[in-house]
Amino acid sequence: xxxxxxxxxxxxxxxxxxxxxxxxxxxxxxxxxxxxxxxxxxxxxxxxxxxxxxxxxxxxxxxxxxxxxxxxxxxxxxxxxxxxxxxxxxxxxxxxxxxx
Amino acid sequence: xxxxxxxxxxxxxxxxxxxxxxxxxxxxxxxxxxxxxxxxxxxxxxxxxxxxxxxxxxxxxxxxxxxxxxxxxxxxxxxxxxxxxxxxxxxxxxxxxxxxxxxxxxxxxxxxxxxxxxxxxxxxxxxxxxxxxxxxxxxxxxxxxxxxxxxxxxxxxxxxxxxxxxxxxxxxxx
Numbered sequence: 001x002x003x004x005x006x007x008x009x010x011x012x013x014x015x016x017x018x019x020x021x022x023x024x025x026x027x028x029x030x031x032x033x034x035x036x037x038x039x040x041x042x043x044x045x046x047x048x049x050x051x052x053x054x055x056x057x058x059x060x061x062x063x064x065x066x067x068x069x070x071x072x073x074x075x076x077x078x079x080x081x082x083x084x085x086x087x088x089x090x091x092x093x094x095x096x097x098x099x100x
Numbered sequence: 101x102x103x104x105x106x107x108x109x110x111x112x113x114x115x116x117x118x119x120x121x122x123x124x125x126x127x128x129x130x131x132x133x134x135x136x137x138x139x140x141x142x143x144x145x146x147x148x149x150x151x152x153x154x155x156x157x158x159x160x161x162x163x164x165x166x167x168x169x170x171x172x173x174x175x176x177x178x179x180x181x182x183x184x185x186x187x188x189x190x191x192x193x194x195x196x197x198x199x200x201x202x203x204x205x206x207x208x209x210x211x212x213x214x215x216x217x218x219x220x221x222x223x224x225x226x227x228x229x230x231x232x233x234x235x236x237x238x239x240x241x242x243x244x245x246x247x248x249x250x251x252x253x254x255x256x257x258x259x260x261x262x263x264x265x266x267x268x269x270x271x272x273x274x
Contacts, residue, residue, distance in 0.1 A: 021123035023196030071255030078262035
């Protein structure tokens with residue numbers, strides 16, 4: 001059986017890659033994908049710990065996270081489309097409608 | 101090295117490579133396809149963690165739903181090459197990578213401290229097949245389950261309203 005800490009370290013590395021993507025990329029679509037990746041690394045952590053303690057609560061939690069992630073990506077993409085209709089860009093540096 | 105560890109290392113390496121591909125691709129479509137393979141390898145890892153139900157859900161929702169949605173949006177609003185336009189802030193990649201490595205260092209240090217000598221107790225593992233997860237979901241967690249249904253409905257309505265064409269909205273309100 002693979003030790004739980006290996007899974008946790010893998011998920012930490014995936015989380016780091018996602019965070020780097022959010023910090024460095026400028027396309028709003030890619031930033032959204034990186035956020036999804038970070039959510040998934042947390043899911044991996046929860047499932048690994050669920051096996052570690054022999055407790056199903058972690059898996060139920062992952063189920064809820066998936067529902068929230070689906071809602072988040074739907075609303076996020078709708079905002080992107082709506083914004084794109086006005087300004088014709090997905091560059092995160094130029095999305096500053098609420099800035100004064 | 102046992103067979104299961106070898107399998108974990110192989111799948112984990114593919115997963116990491118796909119994650120790096122998502123971040124480093126120039127073209128958003130390539131990023132989305134890398135994201136798809138990343139999600140599939142994570143589903144395989146869920147199976148090795150005895151969460152078969154969640155592995156199936158992962159493939160259906162993430163690989164089948166979310167990535168397809170992202171691909172549709174990329175095709176709708178075009179995939180312009182943004183990174184070349186914004187060279188006046190060339191220091192951001194380095195700052196981002198430094199911050200990411202600091203984050204990873206902190207996570208690994210705290211994980212290493214918390215997980216020395218603890219090993220998964222095989223007798224405690226009850227598996228995550230649909231019967232067990234469904235039983236838990238519909239008995240102990242029925243309220244969050246229903247709330248998730250409401251949340252999805254709200255998100256559906258919100259997405260519809262946001263992505264609607266504004267001209268259409270105006271003519272209907274007259």
